[in-house]
Amino acid sequence: MSLDADFYKAVEPLFVPGMGTEHVGPLLYSMVRMIRPRTALEVGLGYTSPFLARALKDNLEEDAADRKVLAEAAEDDQRRVVLRKEFFELPYAPRLIAIDNYSDNDTSAPRVLESLYGLGLDDLVDVHQVDFRGHAGKLDRALLPLDFVWFDAGGPLEYIDFLKEYWPLLNPEHGQLVLHFTYWNLTGMYQGREVSNMLCGSITNELKRQQTSAGFDARFEVLSLLEPHKGRQGSVTLVRKLAPISMCRDSDFRDEMAEIYGATPPPMPVLR
Numbered sequence: 113m114s115l116d117a118d119f120y121k122a123v124e125p126l127f128v129p130g131m132g133t134e135h136v137g138p139l140l141y142s143m144v145r146m147i148r149p150r151t152a153l154e155v156g157l158g159y160t161s162p163f164l165a166r167a168l169k170d171n172l173e174e175d176a177a178d179r180k181v182l183a184e185a186a187e188d189d190q191r192r193v194v195l196r197k198e199f200f201e202l203p204y205a206p207r208l209i210a211i212d213n214y215s216d217n218d219t220s221a222p223r224v225l226e227s228l229y230g231l232g233l234d235d236l237v238d239v240h241q242v243d244f245r246g247h248a249g250k251l252d253r254a255l256l257p258l259d260f261v262w263f264d265a266g267g268p269l270e271y272i273d274f275l276k277e278y279w280p281l282l283n284p285e286h287g288q289l290v291l292h293f294t295y296w297n298l299t300g301m302y303q304g305r306e307v308s309n310m311l312c313g314s315i316t317n318e319l320k321r322q323q324t325s326a327g328f329d330a331r332f333e334v335l336s337l338l339e340p341h342k343g344r345q346g347s348v349t350l351v352r353k354l355a356p357i358s359m360c361r362d363s364d365f366r367d368e369m370a371e372i373y374g375a376t377p378p379p380m381p382v383l384r
């Protein structure tokens with residue numbers, strides 16, 4: 113399976129243009145395919161939901177094939193050489209926890225379950241029709257930690273409530289959070305200058321500020337993707353928790369290379 117024409121046709125009725133997730137759906141699909149989460153959480157259902165569910169289903173198939181390769185294939189098999197055996201020590205039975213209280217008049221959220229059923233993806237998804245606030249403690253503990261989270265429900269105040277409650281549930285080893293609509297189109301005066309550009313929104317600015325202030329002790333990293341042709345709903349910010357071994361090291365590139373390869377390369381250019 114993959115995102116074929118039949119899939120796009122089936123999910124088209126869930127698309128609400130004002131939500132702006134036409135490219136986010138396929139992006140989330142690819143991210144979930146790469147990250148192979150055991151538990152994914154979506155807050156704010158709609159067009160993006162079947163992309164997440166389909167990614168988990170495709171992961172399940174790929175994971176089964178990989179286990180077969182590890183069990184049966186020769187040591188030099190091309191797939192086998194790229195696999196990391198430790199990942200396969202635990203079983204892979206992915207779930208999508210999907211939370212929405214159906215409070216938005218324009219949302220296609222109430223139709224998601226029926227669409228998942230039509231696509232044969234409903235068995236991977238637990239839909240919780242609730243307010244996300246105050247619900248973290250009610251999630252099945254056996255499904256934690258959360259390896260992948262897509263949050264698309266509300267504005268800055270909801271983001272604060274969400275981070276307070278759900279950030280501790282994100283896997284400390286590479287848990288990936290994706291936030292929507294995190295840059296704001298600004299046309300007018302800003303700090304005494306006339307501007308028309310994408311302003312780093314307050315939540316993203318705070319995330320980056322905390323990351324920068326923590327320096328080498330930063331336990332997460334932040335990256336944003338922008339759709340410059342959109343004035344609204346045209347940005348996502350990715351936040352990944354850093355396992356201790358993937359934190360930034362205060363060690364020079366040339367010293368590390370010399371230690372690993374026994375030869376000193378030319379210096380890295382300083383990027384500005």
Ligand SMILES: C[S@@+](CC[C@H](N)C(=O)[O-])C[C@H]1O[C@@H](n2cnc3c(N)ncnc32)[C@H](O)[C@@H]1O
Pocket residue numbers: 126127128131133155156157158159160161211212213214215216219220221242243244245264265266270
């Ligand atoms: C922007 S829409 C989601 C769009 C969807 N991801 C898509 O691609 O079509 C936001 C959703 O969040 C839901 N929502 C808003 N506030 C919520 C809350 N406090 N708890 C749970 N869901 C909420 C709304 O009902 C709505 O379905």
